[in-house]
Amino acid sequence: MAKKKVKDNPSSGKAKSTKIEPTQQIGVVGSGSFATAIVKMLTENCKTVHWCVRNEFVKGAIELRGHNPTYLTSVSFNTKKLHLTTDINELVAACDFIVLATPSIYLASALEGLSCDYKNKVFISAIKGIVPEYNDVVAHYLKDKFDIGFRNQAVIAGPCHAEEVAMERLSYLTIATVEEAVSEQLDTFFTSSFIKVNHSTDILGNEYSAILKNIYAIGAGIASGLGYGDNFTAVFVSNAIREMETFLEGVYEAPRDVNESAYLGDLLVTAYSLFSRNRNLGNLIGKGYTVKSAIQSMNMVAEGYYAAASIYETAKQKKMETPIIDAVYAILYQEKNAEKQFKKLTAKLT
Amino acid sequence: MAKKKVKDNPSSGKAKSTKIEPTQQIGVVGSGSFATAIVKMLTENCKTVHWCVRNEFVKGAIELRGHNPTYLTSVSFNTKKLHLTTDINELVAACDFIVLATPSIYLASALEGLSCDYKNKVFISAIKGIVPEYNDVVAHYLKDKFDIGFRNQAVIAGPCHAEEVAMERLSYLTIATVEEAVSEQLDTFFTSSFIKVNHSTDILGNEYSAILKNIYAIGAGIASGLGYGDNFTAVFVSNAIREMETFLEGVYEAPRDVNESAYLGDLLVTAYSLFSRNRNLGNLIGKGYTVKSAIQSMNMVAEGYYAAASIYETAKQKKMETPIIDAVYAILYQEKNAEKQFKKLTAKLT
Numbered sequence: 001m002a003k004k005k006v007k008d009n010p011s012s013g014k015a016k017s018t019k020i021e022p023t024q025q026i027g028v029v030g031s032g033s034f035a036t037a038i039v040k041m042l043t044e045n046c047k048t049v050h051w052c053v054r055n056e057f058v059k060g061a062i063e064l065r066g067h068n069p070t071y072l073t074s075v076s077f078n079t080k081k082l083h084l085t086t087d088i089n090e091l092v093a094a095c096d097f098i099v100l101a102t103p104s105i106y107l108a109s110a111l112e113g114l115s116c117d118y119k120n121k122v123f124i125s126a127i128k129g130i131v132p133e134y135n136d137v138v139a140h141y142l143k144d145k146f147d148i149g150f151r152n153q154a155v156i157a158g159p160c161h162a163e164e165v166a167m168e169r170l171s172y173l174t175i176a177t178v179e180e181a182v183s184e185q186l187d188t189f190f191t192s193s194f195i196k197v198n199h200s201t202d203i204l205g206n207e208y209s210a211i212l213k214n215i216y217a218i219g220a221g222i223a224s225g226l227g228y229g230d231n232f233t234a235v236f237v238s239n240a241i242r243e244m245e246t247f248l249e250g251v252y253e254a255p256r257d258v259n260e261s262a263y264l265g266d267l268l269v270t271a272y273s274l275f276s277r278n279r280n281l282g283n284l285i286g287k288g289y290t291v292k293s294a295i296q297s298m299n300m301v302a303e304g305y306y307a308a309a310s311i312y313e314t315a316k317q318k319k320m321e322t323p324i325i326d327a328v329y330a331i332l333y334q335e336k337n338a339e340k341q342f343k344k345l346t347a348k349l350t
Numbered sequence: 351m352a353k354k355k356v357k358d359n360p361s362s363g364k365a366k367s368t369k370i371e372p373t374q375q376i377g378v379v380g381s382g383s384f385a386t387a388i389v390k391m392l393t394e395n396c397k398t399v400h401w402c403v404r405n406e407f408v409k410g411a412i413e414l415r416g417h418n419p420t421y422l423t424s425v426s427f428n429t430k431k432l433h434l435t436t437d438i439n440e441l442v443a444a445c446d447f448i449v450l451a452t453p454s455i456y457l458a459s460a461l462e463g464l465s466c467d468y469k470n471k472v473f474i475s476a477i478k479g480i481v482p483e484y485n486d487v488v489a490h491y492l493k494d495k496f497d498i499g500f501r502n503q504a505v506i507a508g509p510c511h512a513e514e515v516a517m518e519r520l521s522y523l524t525i526a527t528v529e530e531a532v533s534e535q536l537d538t539f540f541t542s543s544f545i546k547v548n549h550s551t552d553i554l555g556n557e558y559s560a561i562l563k564n565i566y567a568i569g570a571g572i573a574s575g576l577g578y579g580d581n582f583t584a585v586f587v588s589n590a591i592r593e594m595e596t597f598l599e600g601v602y603e604a605p606r607d608v609n610e611s612a613y614l615g616d617l618l619v620t621a622y623s624l625f626s627r628n629r630n631l632g633n634l635i636g637k638g639y640t641v642k643s644a645i646q647s648m649n650m651v652a653e654g655y656y657a658a659a660s661i662y663e664t665a666k667q668k669k670m671e672t673p674i675i676d677a678v679y680a681i682l683y684q685e686k687n688a689e690k691q692f693k694k695l696t697a698k699l700t
Contacts, residue, residue, distance in 0.1 A: 159584035169579035170696060198700050229519035234509035234619035238611045245609070259595070259609070261588045261700060269584035272622055346520060350548050350611060 022046055022188045027095040029088065029110055031058045033071035033300070034126060035101035037162035040072075043081050044192040050083045052091040052110075059084045072166045089116040097122045097186065099156070100138065103301040104129025107138065114146070122182055124154040124175075128210040129303035130310040137207050150178050150203060154186060157206040157262035159269035161276070165194070174198040174262035176206040198261060204252040209244055209263045212325075214304030215311060216240040217270040218282035219328045222338050225286015232346075236324070237271050239349045243324050247311075250318045278304040282328075291332055308332050323348040372396055372538045377445040379438065379460055381408045383421035383650070384476060385451035387512035390422075393431050394542040400433045402441040402460075409434045421650075422516045439466040447472045447536065449506070450488065453651040454479025457488065464496070472532055474504040474525075478560040479653035480660040487557050500528050500553060504536060507556040507612035509619035511626070515544070524548040524612035526556040548611060554602040559594055559613045562675075564654030565661060566590040567620040568632035569678045572688050575636020582696075586674070587621050589699045593674050597661075600668045628654040632678075641682055658682050673698040 027050030028039050035051075042049045053059050061069035063084055066077050085091050092098055093116045102110045104127050125138040134141050139155070142148040155176040164171055173190055175197055177183040183199050191197050200206055216237070223236055244267065245258045258264060270276045281302040284294035295305060312329040315322040327345045330336040377400030378389050385401075392399045403409050411419035413434060416427050435441050442448055443466045452460045454477050475488040484491045489505070492498040505526040514521055523540055525547055527533040533549050541547050550556060566587070573586055594617065595608045608614060620626045631652040634644035645655060662679040665672040677695045680686040 159581050159588075161579075161581055164579040164581045167579070169577075169581060171579075171581035172585045172699070196696070227519075229511075229514040229517070229521075230619050230623040230625065231509050231511055231514045231519060231521035234615040234622075235522045235611045237618055238509075238609055238613075238615035241614065242607070242609050257592070259588055259592050261585045263588075264591065265584040265588035268587055268618075269580050272584075273580040275580065346546070349522070 022185070024096040024185065025050060025094055026097040026099065026189050027052060027083075027091045028099045028101055029091065030054075030101035030103075030106075030126075031068060031071070032101070032103060033162040034160075035099075036068045036072040036075060037160070037165035038099055038101055038126060038156075039077070039082070040075050040165060041190055041192060041195055043077060044195075045189055047081065048083050049081055050085070050091050050094050052085050052088055054086070054106075054110075056086055059086055072162055075166045088112075088114050092116050092118050092121065095121065097124060097189070099124045099126055101126040103127070104138070104303060105132055105301060105306060107131055107141070108133045111146070118146070118148070120152075122152050122154060123148055124156055124186065125207065126156040128214060130211060130307045132306060132310075135310050135313075137204070137211065139203055139207050151182075153177075153203060154182060155203050155206045155210075157200075157210050157266055159261060159265040161269060161273060163275045168194040170194050170196070172196045172198060172261050172265070174200050174206060174260070176200040176203045176262070178203065200256075200260075200262060202252075202254050202256050205248050205254055205256050206262050208248055208251055209258070210266060211303070211307045212244050212247060212311065213267040213270045214278040214302070215308050215325055215328050216244070216267060217276050217278035218285075218302070218304045218308070218332070219324050220271040221276075221279035221282020221284075222286040222328070222331065223282075223342060224279075225283040225288075226339055226342055227286075228342070233271070235349055237267065240271070240324055241267055243322050246320055247315060247322060247325075250320045251314065278302045281305060285331060285338055291335075304328075305332060372535070374446040374535065375400065375444055376447040376449065376539050377402060377433075377441045378449045378451055379441065380404075380451035380453075380456075380476075381418060381421070382451070382453060383512040384510075385449075386418045386422040386425060387510070387515035388449055388451055388476060388506075389427070389432070390425050390515060391540055391542060391545050393427060394545075395539055397431065398433050399431055400435070400441050400444050402435050402438055404436070404456075404460075406436055409436055422512055425516045438462075438464050442466050442468050442471065445471065447474060447539070449474045449476055451476040453477070454488070454653060455482055455651060455656060457481055457491070458483045461496070468496070468498070470502075472502050472504060473498055474506055474536065475557065476506045478564060480561060480657045482656060485660050485663075487554070487561065489553055489557050501532075503527075503553060504532060505553050505556045505560075506540075507550075507560050507616055509611060509615040511619060511623060513625045518544040520544050520546070522546045522548060522611050522615070524550050524556060524610070526550040526553045526612075528553065550606075550610075550612060552602075552604050552606050555598050555604055555606050556612050558598055558601055559608070560616060561653070561657045561661065562594050562597060563617040563620045564628040564652070565658050565675055565678050566594070566617060567626050567628035568635075568652070568654045568658070568682070569674050570621040571626075571629035571632020571634075572636040572678070572681065573632075573692060574629075575633040575638075576689055576692055577636075578692070583621070585699055587617065590621070590674055591617055593672050596670055597665060597672060597675075600670045601664065628652045631655060635681060636688055641685075654678075655682060
């Protein structure tokens, strides 16, 4: 069983003055909606949050207006708490902890030119996708390309739609680390009146499950678009969590309970919520849009689309039985008819 | 692992003439929405479906108009296929298989006066609740009160909202029996173009989980009514399935995977669907209705309300840790404030 506990919200029922402010420096790389949500979480606890955004326009807009010009625009920041930059080296040099929160397809370019000393720093991935240039998960990419060992890594998992963080609706994060001390420190950065933190040691399991759930959410969306109902969706998701367990055991054996929030909870919020862009992508395809036109009609990246190819390959290499991944892959990449694929899939589900 | 397989839909891709019609007689007791949905399923396969309804008014209305006057009114029956009665002995005498599908609070009165020989007949419970007069599940009630052994019993589990059966949306049932032959026979009655059948041997586990999920759905509804969002609901449901596993292990140890459709799937459809009356009851309470007024405002019985008291007692007797059941019980039966109970509950979830 993964180590697991929840810290009480330090601000609830206590005077604000008893709250311990983190003494170390933390920064966020990325300017999409989840990056913006993480900066919001961190400003609850930190005097300064370092934030490396994509370009000078975004930096200037946030500094001028106190909110991200494109994503989670409803979140107002106290700009005095923000140290904005577009220079990855400036951010990394200033921080002890660096949260990577770009879409996976932009991670390599965001870290391009990283040349400062980052040996003793901790990199926390909030990315839920495959790094396309390396066809691998972020944990492996950081290890292989930057020699950042697992002791200097962490993963933040949901269930946590950025939109609900913006509304300060209670959400639970799971932080996966191999070092207990790192875990404790990260807790002080994130726990707040609307964020509770679980702990896990299953870095790779949390990372893969966050990727898989996007593929399953596309599937749930396709089913919905095709006209399948709630009864079927429930069967679909119950098969998906079992398939996820098979996959995780196949890529990285560890004592884990896939019914914990970081695995099942994250799958549920993505497969059921109308905030889910992956589900929405699937829904458009189920309704008859071509894959290309469905992707083009969305303003945001649906990570599951990019992940499906790599995850499918891994499943085939390891000879896993993954009928849902296979069906979604066939629809997304082999121009197979969604209705026929799902008709076939229904005979394989139980 | 519970025995599990799915029969292909015998009518899909084959000529209708190859379909084997059941030769034995089956009947349904009850005239609510799930009973009506089951009669609809059976008329897909059977020349005659016996149906014992509550009173002469319902019987007359169905015979005259071809649909249930109150529940699932959109479902039209070929009345030539129906053998309607209000006499339980007439129904039982005519049938080899008897599906019990009343709300749990009406079961004892529906079976009152049962005096014909039923020794070799199979009783299939489609009831998802506690028999209040006996404060026990249906399987125990049938055994203790009527001496119907487990070999002559079966349980039908979902996920299966009656409303979607009415629309012929693909749904999966799980039939739990200890006798494989019974299981095979029931398959021929239920499998159709919109119903697939899983098999299980876990009669009590399926029955308890169908009851528990209603209590969790009330909880999910309360959370929604209180303003908690999708992120929290996902955490709540992921805790609920783990609590369900604890409870099932505590009352009846068996090799089971709670992520199968009959357990997790049924929980999901009840906790997430807008068709769920239990979720709706919770939602009203979360929005500030008193428990009494919330119940009165609903046209149908929310099984979870009646089950919560008995399930809570069982959990306490067996010293189980069941924070969700405890919170729902406190709100439903101890007039505790829903907002405060859920605030406390959030600290216990992970």
